[in-house]
Amino acid sequence: MCLSVSSAIDACRAFVRQRQPGLRTRFVMLVACLFLVLSVVMIAVASYLDLRDEENRVIADSQSIGATVSHLAVPHLENHHYLILEQELESIAASGIVTLVHVYDPQRSILIDSDPQTSYFDDIAIDPLLLKAIEVGETQTLTKPEMVSMAFPVRAEAEGEVLGGALVTVPRPNPEGVIFTIWKRNAIIAAVLLLFCLPVVFHFGNNFLRPIKLLTQTAHRVSAGDFDAPFPTERQDEIGVLARAYQNMVGTIRKNMSQIHKLAYVDSVSGLPNREAFRQHFKSLKSVKELRNKKFAVMFIDLDRFKRVNDSYGHDYGDLLLQEIGTRFQEALKSCGLPHGVFVQPDRRPRDTNYDVAVQSCVARLGGDEFGVIMPLVDEREAVLNVADQLTKAVETPFVINGYALSVGVSIGAAIYPDDGSDYTAIMKNADIAMYSAKHAGGNSLRFFDQVDRSGQAEDRLVVEAELRHALRGDELTVYYQPKVNCETSEVVGAEALVRWNHPERGLLAPGAFIDVAEETGLITRLGDRVLKLACAQGRSWLDQNRIIPLSVNVSVRQLQNPQFAADVLKTLHETGFPPHLLELEVTETVAMADPDIVYRITGPLRDAGIRFALDDFGTGYSSLAHLRQLPFDTFKIDQSFIQELGKSEGSRSIVQTILAMAQTMEYDVVAEGVETREQQAILQSIGCGTAQGYLFGVPMDADIFSAWMENCPSRNARRSGSGQTGRKPDAWAAA
Template sequence: MPGAPSSAVAKFIDLLPSWLPSLRTRFVLLVAGLFLALSVVMIMVASYLDLRDEEQRAVSDARAIGATVSRLAVPHLTNHHYLILEQELESIAASGVVELAQVLDPARAVTIDSDPATSYFDDLEIHPLVKQALDTGIEQTRQSRDRVEIALPVRDMDQNSVLGAALVSVKRSSADGILMTIWGRNIVITLVLLVFCIPVTFHFAANFVRPIKALTLTAHTVSAGNFDAPFPVERTDEIGVLARAYRDMVSTIRHNMVRIHELAYVDPITRLPNRESFRQHFTASMFDEHGEANRTAVLFIDLDRFKRVNDSYGHDNGDALLKDVATRLRRLLNLRLREGGKGEGDGPLHGPLAAPGAAPSAMVARLGGDEFAIAMPADKTLAGIHALAEQLVQCIEQPLEINSLTMAVGASIGVSVFPDDGNDYTAILKNADIAMYAAKRTGGNRACFFSEVEGDSWSPDRIRLEADLKKALLRDEITIAFQPKVDCTSMGVVGAEVLARWQHPERGLLSPGSFIEVAEESDLITKLGSRVLELACEQGRFWLNHGLCLPLAVNVSIRQIEKPGFTTRVLDVLEQTGFPAELLQLEVTETVAMADPERILEATKPLLEAGITFAIDDFGTGYSSLAHLQRLPFNSFKIDRSFISGLAIDRHSRSIVQTIIAMAKSLNYEVVAEGVETEDQFRFLRAHGCTTAQGFLFARPMPADQFEDWSKAFEKRPSLASGDARDQTQASPSAAA
């Protein structure tokens, strides 16, 4: 397993940080380890060098002794004094340094050595080094672990001749012994130095780690939420650089957290709390510290006609209007708080969120778009909330001066009360929204309490009906019916009003009264109106292709007119279907026309130029201004059926109808009477100059195929003026429908 040791070392290194958590301890151990490692390396190098020195010393000693023996041997070999030479060699060997000293006289084949056990008379084997020295005439050396052997030629310097050869064998010291001596000495030195260095290292490590500890402590303080903790930025070393970088990072984090908090809880345009901030504030203050419900009112505010400001003056001016409205709301609420005994800053109108269990306090927030909300402590009688709601309506309806432009909006306010109208935030806000829509349906610019709204108007059946209507528009379940318009003089069919019908898969054929209100509230009226217009123009083109030229009137709602692209959509439908623009009439209710005459004028101008005519529907129910009527591009009045039904019994209705007809004549308008059901009503209208009538007296709304048959039969019948209207109606195919 060759990889096992390295794997074990790697695991050991990985475990070290868990065993040694202190940075100072790690630093000291690191220094000590490095010192020991360097000491081992140093000892190894010293051992190697000492061994080399000892080897060179042994060779030098052997060479010196060999040279001495060679010089001593010259006279003795010349004179053949072998005995004296033998004695001198024995004395040299007796010193203990030389293991063997030997001289060879090749002339007589005599070997003289320092060994007392042998004699020059003995026949001794010639040493290989001696033979090599004689053959080569130069020094020969051989080393082993325990000795150094050197053979030198013995030269007669006077005669420059080789007399023989000398051999010297010198003992070497044991390498193990030398190493033990070296290691022992160096280990003692290393331990002494280590004992001295460790305390010094601890001291320097403590000084080195101290600023890091300070920086670590600061980091813990910052992580606990205190972003104002001091950093050791005065240092000029790397710690100072790190501290400054850390300080800059914390400053950036602090700035980003403030920005994130603003994005999460503050509306960027009005600087009011946003929807989430309002939800958290309301939820936190729902109950007191004893678990009892805090009675709190939520006022849901939706600006009336704000879309007109955006469309007419641009979103920049629209945002400026929202800021001014927010300022008005804050100012009014602060005034209410001061009057109620609270200081201006006591209620968190746009401050921090309320803590759980805190006493209920006021807050104004922008929920989005042109919607605002106010949470306000409420008494049992709700008198203060009623007064506040009325003040809010009056406050917002005052004209605003923005960028030298005068703008005016209203406010529809819905109010729900916790815990009376719901047991949680979602229910309270939903019910306040419902009450706001109820206020808007009655004309807007007023407040409505949820307790005043009819309970069945927002029942689950209505919700299901809205969902079914969405599906109906996708599945093409919407159809149309036609109610004829009859000329009061000629008794000819001069047009028809197009009415929507819904072929519901479960409830059968539904009239507009069953679903128009739901469509208006859910904004499905735009798609519904567009579909009805398409069907009407397609049928009108079909009749035109078959010889029936019939003007058609189609109702349009304020939501359709306010929708961007309304004009383009109408013209596109005419172009796609090929229905002539001069045969199309669009009906707008009087209330819608008078509520926003400028918007009506803007939307209708290109349509009028294309040839489309316009009618004021339900005339007499609104508050028309003659000045506006002269400016608006209408071609006819449709007298509301409520006045027609009262002609027989109410003289005021007769006076109103006469006045409308007279005014229409003076303005050169056509007059259409809706809901004509009796012959007396018809005769009165014709006698006073009404030009056109429609109602059950002639026919009920009918599908296109029935309308064709009815119109052919109606043209052949006697005039209502000369016959019995009741008989005529009973004979009509459509009367039985």
């Protein structure tokens, strides 16, 4: 009910806001209301003053008539001519100005009045006011709502002796009648003035408000995106000051919009349009109605051998090289007769799509060493081949950067819209696949998407490679966590971070679906870095929740071969805030034995920082005791192939016991992988294995499910003190 009432009130307020009159109407209404108020005040004041004047007039008339009667009565009272005096008083009363006139002779006790129906012989009561005036010898006044009575002493002209008294009664006017007359007269005057003034007010109101109206219209144009709308800055009044302030504000907004546009749509390194601008230009081509039945090409360009430039000379040289390449690409498009530009421009909205802008070609830097080109109005492949040839030639001449001659090549993949895809994502994906096909064919060439060998395994690997690159650029990769537990207590003592791919079409993919491709193409380095960052960030989040969970992360041979690997790991720990002693890096036995010197050299600074190392899949390689003693490892992870045979093969049990004995001798911790049955757990516990992981305890889970699982498992939190593992450094995992 309350909600309904509130909604009704809001609706009423919205209606009132919609019905709110304009500024000119409100100005006229204000002037009219002020005029009416002033008219009412004026009429009220005038009524009061006129009523006071009428009162004063009545008193003045009473005084004048009373003085006249006093002078007139003197000779008559001296000579006792009462009859003549009575006739004169009747004539005065007949004028209508006075109601009653009395003259009293106290010597003879005779009262002469103005009433023709009476005479001075009649017995008439004498007014006390008249007697008081004769007694004190001064004029007396009595005011009543309906009349004013004044009594005057009548004095002899010579001696000034009081001969008698005169009483005059003058009627007072009706106040209501007087006020009504005054209001009626003044209301007519006010109405006439209002009718005359309203057109004048409208005229002057329009002239006064016209600059404000123009300023408002300009503000609406600016809000609609027209920053070139003129302001009336030539005025010297307050409107001019406001207009200049608005103009300065719009100039600042224009500058900020230009900067925002640059940040949003321009690549900061090359100065070319960026990925978002490229996508917007593609959308503009689709939205222009003149191009709806036309084809256009999208070329995905990847630089060959660019990584060597960064590795050999540093990223500063790489950035300068990208700038030069962008310039040459633009010149190549011009040489092909293709005007280049980009649809997204500052201060322009999507509805402003125009044909002349949209039909331009566009070259953009999509990220890293990847570029893209859009060619509109493509009807024949020869045009695409010609442009690709010019782009290839553009980079054939070595680039001279700070005195060094640098050479790169280009692998170009092309997809035609709408033949090879109906939207931006599909076109870019297929152009990417075509580019990788060109790169695998030797590079420095063009390959159309429909030329790609899309049969069987070759196509699948190309598709996986292209999609994996997209996944690494986006947020499709995630990390799952499989718990490690104490064999004896089932207490959680850590977790292994395992990568998963949230593929937009194929769903959640395990590493087996893409790790081989990542290893083959060199993407495993970027993949490993991403997993490490995600795992350390999640570990820091658990620490903030007062959960200390040591994490293990797998490391590939390509990562170990990177000279910057140790620095990158320490940088990741610093950025995420995850403590080094809670991180364990896992290296497979095969990788470790392939080049022990590299492993030893790379792991040194990391171990000094407190990071642990584990030898993964132990027992499947060809380790020697001499090498094992030299390698800087802290943990053996017994391969699951031995664990699965526990209880079935006495040989597997003997191997596991041997590994445990050797680990104890070398002060290594041991983790048994792939534990799936209670029998396997019991055997491991009986032969002294401290830690295990496998489906028996928990499958790999994402972070949220892992947190919930921790709440419900027998041991609710990771250990906070003690190790629960065998071997050396029993407290290394527990310190916070």
